[in-house]
Amino acid sequence: MxxxxxxxxxxxxxxxxxxxxxxxxxxxxxxxxxxxxxxxxxxxxxxxxxxxxxxxxxxxxxxxxxxxxxxxxxxxxxxxxxxxxxxxxxxxxxxxxxxxxxxxxxxxxxxxxxxxxIKADGSDPYFRLDPGPGKVPVQVTAPTNVWTTRTPLDNRVPADFAGGTHQVIPYPFADSQGKSDVLQINYAHNGKTTFGGITLAAPLSPAVNVKEGSTIEFDVYYPKSAQGKFMRWRIRTNNADLDSYLRGYDYNNLNPDWVGSYNGETWLKAHHSINASTGLSSNFILELHGENGRPAETGMLLVANIKIFEPDPSGIALPDVVNKEHQSAVAPLKSVYNRENGHFMVGSIGTGPVTGTRARHYEIFVDGNNLKADSTHPRGPSWLRSVTGEPLNGATTAPGLAEYNFPTGSYQAIRDSGTPGEYKSHAHVLAWYNQAPAWMRQIIPANLPSGYQGTARFYGLGNGVTTTVKVDKESARRVQFNHTMTVMRHFLTTDAKYGSSEARGVIPFNSWDVLNEEVHESRHSETIPTDPNSWRASLKHTNWLVAMSDDLIDGDIREHYIYLLFKYAHIAAPNAKMAAAYKANYADLPEYMKLDGHDNDGSIDAYIVETPPKLTYNDYDISSRTKARTAYNMIRELNTAWLSDPLYDGRPLIEDMGIQGHDAVKETLASDNQYAMALYASLVDQGLLSGIAFSEFDLKLPTGAPGGGATAPGVLNVKQSDALGYQYALMYKLFGKFAPYIDHIISWGVAGSGWQGSYVLFDSQSNANAGYYGAVNPDRFILGHSYLDDFFEGEYEKLQDDYAIDLGDLGIYSIGGPKAPVRLTGSDQVTAGSSFDLVYGLSRVQGNVLAQDVTISYDADKLELAAPPVSTDEAKFAVVDYKAEPAGTLRILGVHFGAGQTNPNADLMKLSFRAKEQAPAGLTNIEVARLVTADSAGTETVHSGTVHSVQIDVIDKAGLNALIAEAQSAHDQAVEGKLVGQYPVGSKATLQSAIDAAAAVANNPKATQAQIDAAATQLNAALLAFQSSVIVKIPTDHNGDGKVSIGDLAILAKAYGATSTDAGWEQVKGFDLNGDNRIDILDLAMMARMIFEW
Known part of the structure; x- marks a missing residue:
């Protein structure tokens, strides 16, 4: 043919x-x-x-x-x-x-x-038909079950294996039919100076010449209670040059596809696949080792089905991919993704002058190491002493600049590249459990015991700890406070005290990692299923950091070392509000903050940063849902506590959540990353976080990927390339979905290899690879490589805009879900007697708007109108008239012009208020009580309003007492029930509980102003929640008679049999009580039950 x-x-x-x-x-x-x-x-x-x-x-x-x-x-x-x-x-x-x-x-x-x-020649990077299976792996050899111990490969594994043992036993689980014996390892770890572990060897049968592309496959069975404890495998086939190392070591499985029972415990299974080193081999060496920095632990696991596979020599190899377009010829990635077009910044690793691929495609840059503490703070201060007064080894330097080294040129070169402000820097990192100087690593808490014991009262050892010295918490805090102040201010100020100068100028940073990787690798998998809001016991408690809290670690959250680390960073790079709060509260600041000359007698005005760097917590494996939830819980509690801190500066304590994103094709699901991003987006929605960053993004190709895996950035075959591009497309589809919440995405490499053999968006010849095309146009790439859909199992569908993200006990999260159609923004704090401005605007109003009638209410005893309302843009909106009576009410009539009619969602008016001289201290609310808009046909629409709270500063309890009386009055006048105008059953008790809690603070003669203000905030929130819970409509009262009765059942019966595919479904879908897109006997039965219960 x-x-x-x-x-x-x-x-x-x-x-x-x-x-x-x-x-x-x-x-x-x-x-x-x-x-x-x-x-x-x-x-x-x-x-x-x-x-x-x-x-x-x-x-x-x-x-x-x-x-x-x-x-x-x-x-x-x-x-x-x-x-x-x-x-x-x-x-x-x-x-x-x-x-x-x-x-x-x-x-x-x-x-x-x-x-x-159907034909396609594969030359377009966005489309390929299935190229076929390639060389299918075939088994070539396996170790016998004759295992003996041997000399460890790693000299940190003790020669006696810390008492670890092994034996071969029959497969112990119920599905034993046809299963071979398994290797049982009884593992021990002495927890400090060595890794612990065991090294075993068995002959290979037959001996083989391991070929390129071969893999080692094996299964590990482990008790569920020991998730995360058995860490890393090292595999050697006969010779030192045939060494393979498995870095994907976490044993956490929240959705197991196999569950067994053994020794009275639930067991899980993990399959491992690792690239095999090539060469002649007759023996197989298997070494299991833990990590220093882990508490002493013992346990058991089973290893089975160890086999070595190679590509079928009789198969047809897949062709190599040919990346044809150089980075200089393709569209700049930053032209597709940038803040100006509603997305986010894209960046890469690498500092120094911005040239080549970095200059063309990226705008924000980071160095992986040069701002870590071992680089910036190699010498300790001579004032540092142990609790018994002895100096610390390495802490002998005269305090001040002599302690520090700064990589100034790396970031000055970024600042000075391109046009002013064209390129930005991200800083990594102030505090981490690794890469700290030896003098700092010695510090341990004076009172806490070593090793996790089921509570937060412990310290863990950071990497590289060999000796330990007890230091009191004030000294440990002083160390980190000085480190933070000096390193940040070296770049962000021109003060010679910090090694800067007027001639050099400020070196700005877009964002700064304050703390890195402090959530423990696996403990979250045990604690979150038990308590979804837990986090304190799931941290590493790095010894020199947790020493800042010591025996206060499980007490007041403001004494927590993570809280303090971020608080120091806020002080180091203060905005104007922080500077004012710092001066006002200087007398109450701890003495260690005053010892080393970081301010001018309480004033830090000279260090005000107009745009401070976003302060970030950064961590890996956030695609693990329990780890993502742990970090969410931590940020939520810390940032909530910060709101009532005397030094609160209007910014979240932790501003951005940094997700490292060293992911693997298919092994790291885009939908799991979506779960994490939805968690943090919900905090942004609540005002408890500023944004999200993907801080270290690259992708590995595991051996199970289509076309076979790869661990180095060599030439990929076409199927490997397509899988890489598909996963990048999924991730950038996800990034686009959450674009309003994302600050930046940083690739952990520029060209060729990323981290540990991962792939970035350009190959080693700087040609765009499939990852680039998947990133630039995710939908097109996925639709053009649909032969991979089955492999990725519906991930694309889960990333669509209408996909509801299930956050478990936190509910369903949808981006762009229902939000208030009106907004009030502006000042949230004012001193009695002073004026302040708010900006009124619309958001998420559908259709055109030509006129609006808005009523704003406020407490006339506390506030008064300071000036008439004025339009922010009279070409698009005009204030026709306003009426400021009765007292406490402001009614405004306005009209929209031109483009403002078809797109009314914008800031529209400035409203000026004044807090009265005698206004009591506390929160007061300014509420858009009523909003009616009218379109071009004169059709009027009533919208829900919004509330803006303002803190009036007067140091007394009058505000709280007034709020208590207001809340009590609202409570006493309310009636619970099911009718319109009534309140849900139990709501009064909830409000009364909040009133009682606030009254306890008001009646406490020792209550501080901060505690009074916090009580007012909590009661105000409870009162608003109570007021908004009033029943305005009975959902199933279809005939509008104020009750649920047989009349409503009759109306529902008229729609019986309708389905969502029928014409007119929109008019009757409200009768679909169980949401199954049809109206049937189940809906009638539910309505009948409601009638009986009415």
Whole structure:
């Protein structure tokens, strides 16, 4: 036939195209059967029509020449006669006279043939048909079960294995039929100067020459109670040059596909696949070791099914991918993703002058090491002493600049590259459990015991600790306070005291990692299922950091070392509000903050930063849902406590959550990252976080990836390349979805390799790879590589905008879900007698708006109008008139002009208020009590309002007492029930509890102003929640008679049988009580139950 040419074909293209077809199909009448049209045949007709059409990104092309010269052969196409054959099969299937069995068989054959005739030459980076399986792995050898101990490979593993033992036992689980014996390892770890572990060897049968592309596969069974305790495997096949190291070591499994029982415990299974080193081998060495910095622990695990596979020598190798477009020829990544177009900044690792790929594609940069404490603070201060007065080894330097080294040039070069402000820096990191100077690593708490014992009262050892010295908490705090102040102010100020100068100028930073990786690797997997709000016992408690809290570690949150670390960073880079609070509270600051000359007698005005760097907590494995939740809990509690701190500066304590993102294709699910990002986005929505960053992003190709895995950035085959691009596309689809919440995405590499053999967006020749194309246009890449859909198992569908993200006990999260259509922004704090401004605007109002009538209410005893309301842009909106009576009410009539009519969502008016001289201290609310808009047809729409709270500063209890009286009055006048105007049962008790808690503070003669203010904040929130809970409509009162009764059942019965596919569904879908898109007997039964319970 004409189309008989060499092209890449795929028999599965039927499924490929069907999964991605997004248009409506009308298959036409199916062939008749004895019982009429069949569902199976109609489905086949729909599939055939989908094949003919292709998808929205890649419609199927039809060539009417004999060589395909009239189509783009890089994209899917067929010859006209091939399409004609499918059309004939469709016509035969639709013929009412055709028996259904013949119609089905004929159409199935035609679909299979036509699928194989769809062609594409693979030259377009956005489209490829399935290139086939390549060389399928085949087993070549395996170790026998004759295991003996041998000399450890790693000299940190004790020669006696710390008492660890091994034996071969029968497979112990219930599914033992046909299972081989397993290797049982009884593991011990002495917890300090050595890793602990055990080293075993067994002969390979047969001996082999391990070839390139070979893998080692094995299963590990472990008790659920020991998740995370068995850490890393090292594997050697005979010779030192055949060493393989497994870095994916976490044993955490929240959704196990295998569960067993042994020794009275629940056991889980993890499968490992690792690239094998090449060469001649007759022996197999297996070493298990933990990590220093872990508490002493023992346990048992089982190892089974160890096998070595190599690519089938008789198979056909997949062709290598050829990346053709140089970085200088493709669109700059930063032209696709930047703040100006509503996205986020993109960046890469690397400091110094910005040139080449970095200059063209990225705008924010980071160095992986040069701002860590071992680099910036190598020498300790001579004032540092142990609790018994002895100096610390390495802490002998005269306090001040002599302690420090600064990588000034690295970041000054970024600042000075391009146009002013074109390139930005991200700083990594002030505090970490690793890469601290030796003098600092010695510090341990004076009172806490070593090793996790089930509570937060312990310290763990950071990496590299060999000797320990007890230091009191004030000294430990002074160390970190000085470190933070000096390092940050060296760059952010021009003060010579910090090694800066006027001539050099300020070196700005967009963001700064304050703390890195302090959530423990695995403990979260044990604590979160027990208590979803836990976090304190799931930290590493790095010894020199937790010494700042010591025996206060489980007490007042403001004494927690993480709270203090971030508080220091706020002081080091103060905004104007912090500077004012610092001066006002200077007398109450701890003495260690005053010992080393970081301010001018309490004033830090000279160090005010107009745009301070965003202060970030950074961690890895956030795609692990329990770890993501642990960090969420930590940020939520710390940032909530900061709101009532005397030094609160209007910024969240922890401003950004940094997600490292050293991910692996398919092993790290985009949907798991989505869960984490939804958690942190919800904190942004609540005002408890500023944003999210992906701080160290790259991707590994595990051995189980399509086309086989890879651990180095060499040439990939086409299937490996496609899988890499698909995962990058999924992730950038996710980033785009959360763009309003994301500050930046940083690739952990520029070209070639990322971290530990991962891949970034450009290959080692600086050509754009599949990851680049997936990042630039995620939807197009995924739709053009749909042969991988089954491998990625519905991940793309989970990233669509309408996908509701289940956060468990926190509810369902949807980006762009219901939000207030009106906003009040501006001052949240004012001194009695002073004026302040708010800006009123609309947001998320649908359709056009030509006029609006808005009523704003406020407490006239506390506030007064200071000036008439004025438009912020009179070309788009005008204040027609306003009325400021009765007292405490401001009613405004306004009209929209021009573009402001079709897009009314903008800031519209400035409102000026004044806090009265005698206004009591505390919160007062300014509320948009009523908003009515009208469109071009004069149709009026009533919208919900919003509330803006302002703190009036007067140091007394009058504000709290007034709020208590107001809340008590609201409580006493309210009636609980089910009717309109009543309040839900139990709501009064909840409010009364909040009133009682506030009264306890008000009646406490020792209560501080901060405690009074915190009580007012909590009571105000409870009062607002109570007031907003009033019943305004009975959901199932369909006839509007104020009750649920037989009349409502009758109205529901009229819609019986309707489904979501029926015309008019929008008018009746409110009767679908159980949300199953149909109105049936279940809905009637639910309504009947409501009548009985009314």
């Amino acid at each position: 004409i189309g008989d040419k060499l092209f890449i074909h795929v028999s599965r293209i039927l499924v490929v195209i069907m999964l991605l077809t997004s248009f409506a199909l009308n298959p036409g009448p199916a062939a008749a059967s004895e019982g009429g049209p069949t569902l199976e045949l109609n489905d086949l007709i729909a599939q055939a029509e989908a094949l003919k059409a292709g998808n929205e990104e890649f419609p199927l092309q039809i060539s009417r020449t004999d060589d395909g010269s009239d189509v783009n052969q890089a994209l899917p196409w067929v010859y006209a006669d091939e399409l004609e054959d499918l059309d004939k099969a469709l016509e035969f299937a639709r013929n009412p006279q055709t028996p259904s069995g013949e119609a089905i068989a004929s159409l199935e054959d035609a679909i299979t043939i036509f699928s194989g005739q």
